Amino acid sequence: MQGTATGLIRPESGPVRFHLHSDRDEYTVLTGPAWYWSDLSIELPDGTPVRVQGSKSLGRDGNLYIIAQEMETPRTRRFFFFRDEGGFPLWKGSGAGRTGHGIGMGSPMGGHGGTGGGHGGGTRGHR
């Protein structure tokens, strides 16, 4: 989705959001928390051309929303990522909630010693 950004809101809690005006519709784009924006030094003055990739949905309030996965500001040729290919929020850092990282499916790496050596479980492996 391509258009211009206006009305950036950086709340203390909840996602940073802005309006995206495309040729046909207006969307509210939901991104990540304010500290994540600060770290990535994202600036989005009103009227900035942006390209947003993500999931579109119709809110209960009748407005159109985009859960942003990726955003590009074509003028500066900068890309900002908010979610990975699987939809995992990148501001959560650690992959603890990523696809298929089951609680009880630790990698069997590093297991010698004891009966459980190499048998995975909650304390072994890097997940």
Add this chain to the structure above:
Amino acid sequence: MKKTIFLAFVFPMILLFGYAAAHAGWEAGTVVRFDTNVNRSIDGGKSDGFLVGHLGFARTPTGERRWGVTMSATLEGAAYAKISDLDYVAVTGSPGIVFVPHALWTVAVTPFLQAKGVRDADQSAIAFGGRVSIEERIWRNLYLGQYYVYTDSGANIDTFSFSEHSLGAYAGLVATRALTVELGYEFTRGDSFRVVGTSASSTLGPGMHQHFSSAFGTDVVREEVDSHAVSVSVSKEWARDLFSRAGYTFTNMNGDLGTSTIHAGYFGLGYRF
């Protein structure tokens, strides 16, 4: 010891339950595993397959702040196809802290405590330790991680007790919306029980323990070893709450008594609720 356990587990739990900004959920699953050297023999080894069932609870931060507390608790049970003396039930608790100093870096500190009851009671153990990890995002779908894990496990029979230090690194690729692949390497230095085939009494060095294991039907010796392990794992999301994970690890273990090699793998299905 009691003070250490309080600081490592009880205090973080007190923090945890006072912290509301977190996601929590349950997970149940079953995993089929194989291990070509369950007795850690320097001469071939006994292979076995086993089925593991688990029920776990995990609590992760929402990410609205740079730091958060995590918690996971798992109950698991395993049944071995051949050596049923290795069947076990284990409970693991693992509170932790996650800190994100920068959008592209994550630091996690995770102590853990595990109680394990094994059918061969010699091997039943209480283990505790901690893990420190750093993860870096290289690109949207590519990440690297490094970690250090310390484990101290006290078994009913000292030969099966061990303490070890592990250093590892991994690279992960979120290949598609539902598929993640990880490659890893780990170096471990610590104690391990080992089956040496014939009586090793004459070659026992300082710090080695020897014990006749009824589970393995032979003498077992504990010694300090260095291990190198490489692994690959693939995770697949089949539906919103249903996922699978498969992995393979090759481990080479070196000590004064000799070298052991281990091929281990697993395939598991999990369900979140």
